[in-house]
Amino acid sequence: MRPANKRRIADVLGGGVAVGDTITVEGWVRTRRDSKAGLSFVHVHDGSCFEPVQVVAPQELPNYQAEVLKLTAGCAVRVEGDVVASQGKGQSVELRGTRIEVVGWVEDPDTYPMQPKRHTMEYLREVAHLRPRTNIIGAVTRVRHTLAMAVHRFFHDRGFCWIHTPIITASDAEGAGQMFKVSTLDLANLPRTPAGAVDYGQDFFGKQAHLTVSGQLNVETYCMAMSQVYTFGPTFRAENSNTRRHLAEFWMIEPEIAFADLNDDAQLAEDFLKAIYARLLDERKDDMAFFEKHVDKDCVRRLAAMIEARFERMDYGDAITQLEAASARGVKFEFPVTWGMDLQSEHERYLTEEIVKGPVAVMNYPKGIKAFYMRCNEDGRTVAAMDVLAPGIGEIIGGSQREERLDRLDARIAEMGLNAADYGWYRDLRRYGTVPHAGFGLGFERAIQYATGVENIRDVIPFPRAPRQADF
RNA sequence: UCCGGCGUAGCUCAGUCGGUAGAGCGGGUGGCUGUUAACCACCAUGUCGGGGGUUCGAGUCCCUCCGCCGGAGCCA
Numbered sequence: 001m002r003p004a005n006k007r008r009i010a011d012v013l014g015g016g017v018a019v020g021d022t023i024t025v026e027g028w029v030r031t032r033r034d035s036k037a038g039l040s041f042v043h044v045h046d047g048s049c050f051e052p053v054q055v056v057a058p059q060e061l062p063n064y065q066a067e068v069l070k071l072t073a074g075c076a077v078r079v080e081g082d083v084v085a086s087q088g089k090g091q092s093v094e095l096r097g098t099r100i101e102v103v104g105w106v107e108d109p110d111t112y113p114m115q116p117k118r119h120t121m122e123y124l125r126e127v128a129h130l131r132p133r134t135n136i137i138g139a140v141t142r143v144r145h146t147l148a149m150a151v152h153r154f155f156h157d158r159g160f161c162w163i164h165t166p167i168i169t170a171s172d173a174e175g176a177g178q179m180f181k182v183s184t185l186d187l188a189n190l191p192r193t194p195a196g197a198v199d200y201g202q203d204f205f206g207k208q209a210h211l212t213v214s215g216q217l218n219v220e221t222y223c224m225a226m227s228q229v230y231t232f233g234p235t236f237r238a239e240n241s242n243t244r245r246h247l248a249e250f251w252m253i254e255p256e257i258a259f260a261d262l263n264d265d266a267q268l269a270e271d272f273l274k275a276i277y278a279r280l281l282d283e284r285k286d287d288m289a290f291f292e293k294h295v296d297k298d299c300v301r302r303l304a305a306m307i308e309a310r311f312e313r314m315d316y317g318d319a320i321t322q323l324e325a326a327s328a329r330g331v332k333f334e335f336p337v338t339w340g341m342d343l344q345s346e347h348e349r350y351l352t353e354e355i356v357k358g359p360v361a362v363m364n365y366p367k368g369i370k371a372f373y374m375r376c377n378e379d380g381r382t383v384a385a386m387d388v389l390a391p392g393i394g395e396i397i398g399g400s401q402r403e404e405r406l407d408r409l410d411a412r413i414a415e416m417g418l419n420a421a422d423y424g425w426y427r428d429l430r431r432y433g434t435v436p437h438a439g440f441g442l443g444f445e446r447a448i449q450y451a452t453g454v455e456n457i458r459d460v461i462p463f464p465r466a467p468r469q470a471d472f
Numbered sequence: 473u474c475c476g477g478c479g480u481a482g483c484u485c486a487g488u489c490g491g492u493a494g495a496g497c498g499g500g501u502g503g504c505u506g507u508u509a510a511c512c513a514c515c516a517u518g519u520c521g522g523g524g525g526u527u528c529g530a531g532u533c534c535c536u537c538c539g540c541c542g543g544a545g546c547c548a
Contacts (some may be wrong), residue, residue: 116509119483
């Protein structure tokens with residue numbers, strides 16, 4: 001079925017195929033222009049690179065009148081032809097077609113949703129099954145893939161194990177945020193306990209179950225055996241938040257390292273960001289050039305600057321002091337700055353964009369605003385938490401050293417009104433060979449947004465799930 | 473969830489003071505050209521988001537519902 005001389009368009013345009021070779025490409029038509037001098041120009045893309053290949057179709061082709069002149073955007077074609085130096089401008093080589101086979105027609109070109117013109121991102125979302133054929137979503141798709149591979153490559157090269165933490169969790173103690181319920185019970189006819197509550201004992205798992213909101217607690221168990229581990233998988237939040245930065249289903253990366261403290265964690269975060277973005281700039285110059293030209297003029301410069309920058313480290317207390325000083329100088333913040341508050345977006349951006357003018361890891365936050373598992377510092381009022389802030393986006397990574405001391409962990413659980421019995425296996429890790437350890441979390445889609453400048457997170461994931469949005 | 477904005481042709485939009493609906497692109501036909509989101513001429517296309525109200529008359533004003541976008545909150 002597949003022609004022996006088939007080549008990807010990336011190889012044709014990238015110099016991987018010699019001028020003079022006879023090859024076959026398979027792909028989809030983007031545009032067709034006719035020259036009555038007796039030939040047509042058909043741009044064909046196959047997803048392998050940003051640029052389409054220009055196929056020159058001479059009128060001598062047997063199906064020129066009947067088929068070639070009827071090609072429209074979206075038609076699937078198989079083209080056999082000779083690679084030749086282009087006579088026109090805009091491409092160095094092109095394909096002089098000797099045989100053009102229409103594999104799949106567009107049945108009604110008048111209503112084909114993808115036109116060779118600029119569409120709004122909102123419209124493209126409504127045709128999510130066809131939008132990967134556009135320049136921008138094609139570029140996003142390759143960037144997403146490249147970053148995903150770079151994530152795995154980074155950790156693999158350092159000896160980390162990728163841990164497939166569960167999607168379904170029955171531990172009712174995850175805490176962070178609204179969770180989606182997982183159940184096979186008949187919602188119209190729920191079993192009840194004598195007291196009248198829903199009887200989850202009759203449910204599939206024998207108890208209430210949810211979709212995971214984080215793989216961290218699970219991955220800590222493997223960290224206490226494999227030393228260096230990470231998760232990279234789907235994560236779910238049932239919050240009714242409708243913003244350009246939130247999804248109900250997104251992908252999260254969570255490394256966890258043993259025999260490590262908060263400084264090791266911050267160093268890992270810095271090395272990680274630099275590594276994945278360096279790889280992106282190296283491997284996807286074509287797509288990044290498109291984003292730089294049409295989406296976000298600063299995106300390439302921003303990544304290059306981050307790769308070169310030395311990440312600043314700043315104590316939360318110092319950050320507050322600096323923000324208070326800025327406020328005293330007349331800088332206006334919507335939310336006043338006081339020790340003990342969580343940093344608002346405006347504060348984070350001012351810190352990284354105006355004060356530090358570069359990436360910064362803010363460390364040691366007040367314990368009142370952070371999770372129970374973060375390690376208590378000796379001052380008694382802060383925990384070993386860190387956020388990595390970057391210009392243009394604010395928080396890009398959040399992490400912490402974990403509380404490895406059982407008595408301190410129990411004290412925090414009690415202090416926050418949680419039930420120690422719900423954390424049996426998590427507490428066990430502190431009873432059997434506990435060690436200092438730390439980790440962080442990164443939203444994969446936000447990392448893509450940061451790299452590309454694509455404003456709405458729904459456009460950097462193939463099929464976005466959000467409140468009232470689960471089509472396709 | 474709260475605040476603000478938007479919803480008109482396949483797509484992007486215009487539509488004045490309330491008076492029977494327009495352009496560009498795309499599509500079709502023809503012309504022209506080694507073309508580059510080509511160009512020129514002609515042709516076709518509308519439940520003006522749904523419902524209700526005011527009015528002689530509503531795309532336009534009012535109410536309501538739905539959807540989308542932006543900001544905030546929450547966070548990744």
